[in-house]
Amino acid sequence: MANPTLLILPGDGIGPEVMSEVTRVIDWFGAKRGLKFDVSEDLVGGAAYDTHGVPLADATMDKAQAVDAVLLGAVGGPKYDDLDFSVKPERGLLRLRKEMDLFANLRPAQCFDALADFSSLKKDVVAGLDIMIVRELTSGVYFGEPRGIFDDNEGGRFGVNTQRYTTEEIRRVARAAFELARRRGNKVCSMEKANVMESGILWREEVTWVHENEYQDVELSHMYADNGAMQLVRWPKQFDVIVTDNLFGDVLSDCAAMLTGSLGMLPSASLGAPMESGRPKALYEPVHGSAPDITGQGKANPIACILSFAMALRYSFDQGDEATRLEKAVEQVLADGVRTADLMQKGDGKPVSTTQMGDAILAALDATI
Numbered sequence: 404m405a406n407p408t409l410l411i412l413p414g415d416g417i418g419p420e421v422m423s424e425v426t427r428v429i430d431w432f433g434a435k436r437g438l439k440f441d442v443s444e445d446l447v448g449g450a451a452y453d454t455h456g457v458p459l460a461d462a463t464m465d466k467a468q469a470v471d472a473v474l475l476g477a478v479g480g481p482k483y484d485d486l487d488f489s490v491k492p493e494r495g496l497l498r499l500r501k502e503m504d505l506f507a508n509l510r511p512a513q514c515f516d517a518l519a520d521f522s523s524l525k526k527d528v529v530a531g532l533d534i535m536i537v538r539e540l541t542s543g544v545y546f547g548e549p550r551g552i553f554d555d556n557e558g559g560r561f562g563v564n565t566q567r568y569t570t571e572e573i574r575r576v577a578r579a580a581f582e583l584a585r586r587r588g589n590k591v592c593s594m595e596k597a598n599v600m601e602s603g604i605l606w607r608e609e610v611t612w613v614h615e616n617e618y619q620d621v622e623l624s625h626m627y628a629d630n631g632a633m634q635l636v637r638w639p640k641q642f643d644v645i646v647t648d649n650l651f652g653d654v655l656s657d658c659a660a661m662l663t664g665s666l667g668m669l670p671s672a673s674l675g676a677p678m679e680s681g682r683p684k685a686l687y688e689p690v691h692g693s694a695p696d697i698t699g700q701g702k703a704n705p706i707a708c709i710l711s712f713a714m715a716l717r718y719s720f721d722q723g724d725e726a727t728r729l730e731k732a733v734e735q736v737l738a739d740g741v742r743t744a745d746l747m748q749k750g751d752g753k754p755v756s757t758t759q760m761g762d763a764i765l766a767a768l769d770a771t772i
Contacts, residue, residue: 406439407682407720408470412447412463415492416693417703417757418476424705424761425474425712428729431765432716435772436725443470447499448478448492448693458495467499471678472719473686474712475499477693496688500540503684505673506572507579508538508652509714510690512639512659512669517737518746521664524636529662535587536645536659537580538652540673542572543602545649566602568648573609579674580646581618588643590622594631594651606648628655635659660690667691667704667745670711672718685719687711697744701756704743706733709764732767736760 411426413419426442433439445451445463452458458478467473478492488494499505514522514532522529547565555561577593584591593610595603607625614623626634628651634641635658647655660669669691675684689707697703710733717726737746741763744754755763 406441407472408441409443409715410466410470410473411442411444412467412473412475413444413450414447414476414478414693415449415480416477416695416698417691418448418478418693420698420701420703420757421689421705421708422474422476424757424764425708427761427765428709428712428768431768432725435768438720438722438725447475447495449480449483451495452483452486452490452492456490458490458492459498464498464502467503467686468684471680471682471685472715473499473503474708474715475686475688476708477689477691479693480695480698482695499686500673501546503673503686504541504675505684505686506539506541506676507576507674508540508656509583509672509674509718510536510538510652510656510659510669511671511714512536512656512663514663515668515734515737517734517740518664518668520748521746522662523664524662528638528640529664532639532662534639534642534645534659535583536647536652536656537576537583538656539568539572539576539646539648540652541649542568543649566600566648566650568602568605570605570609573606574613575676577610577613577646578617580644581613581621584621584644585618589620590624590643592624592626592631592642592645594626594628594645594647594655596628596651597625598627602648610646631655632658635662656690665704665745667707667743668710669707670714672711672714674718682719685715687715687719701758702744702754703757704745705757705760706743706764709733709761728771729764729768732764732771735767735770736763739763 413422514529519530544566547567595606597603713726713729716722
């Protein structure tokens, strides 16, 4: 059988630095576990604009549609702040999400025991935290029409964004959440604002329909999104899988991210419909940005990008045991006290470089075989 295919898009800022460590991990799985991938690389974001004049070339988009999964580093930077909105680096990422129809964004929030003191919350609130937020990614207020800024003919202006959801858009992301819950703690909490928004009423009704007709074995609860934000900082371990719309998912997933203490630790996956191979369309990327302030200094934490590859092993390639192997290696390195600069506390000593963190993770992987 042919090897599974990966397209790597390092992007901008620290993207190439952290992706280099992911490439080393991919090579390790090929050499030590017989899990080989056919890997290609291309440009996205500012790097693509510098070469092609657009943040994502059509040929790159075609590659992304053809491979089994895409791994992306980061996009953007101050160099591109004055570009027209249509060609800003972020538009390349948005195009990938939209044209690949990656409707389910998976944002895990896991607090490793070794980092429990890094959260702004009390240790007993976050220690052992392991939740998953499933955010609808291709519809809602970020894409609804009409939208824009208009003159009001009275000397002022008004802005319009439309929150719009269809039955199928809600049902398909709900199914993704229920399927994930079956692999985890078997609980889904759906969050919306059904008390003030008609789209929230529809959301609640359609998620309930999917539950009653297809997933009665999974526990379902509903919560208003503002209460959900409060509960995430009050007692986050009450949740297993949270499913919500594009706007609330954006806010709630960033809130959950900080429960873990560092954005440099958090991976994500964006999944779409199954391809002919049975694998979902998929893009994996760390939650952190391009961090231009530390680019090229060897300070970047590669763990979020490495854990994004672990998600690819689990959700695209049905290699759950190997994903766990990689996650446990990261956990062991942290337990051993290995830290990049973003994970340092006063008195911790000298941080390791990006490459040294990669070295430590590879050594921990070696210890598993």
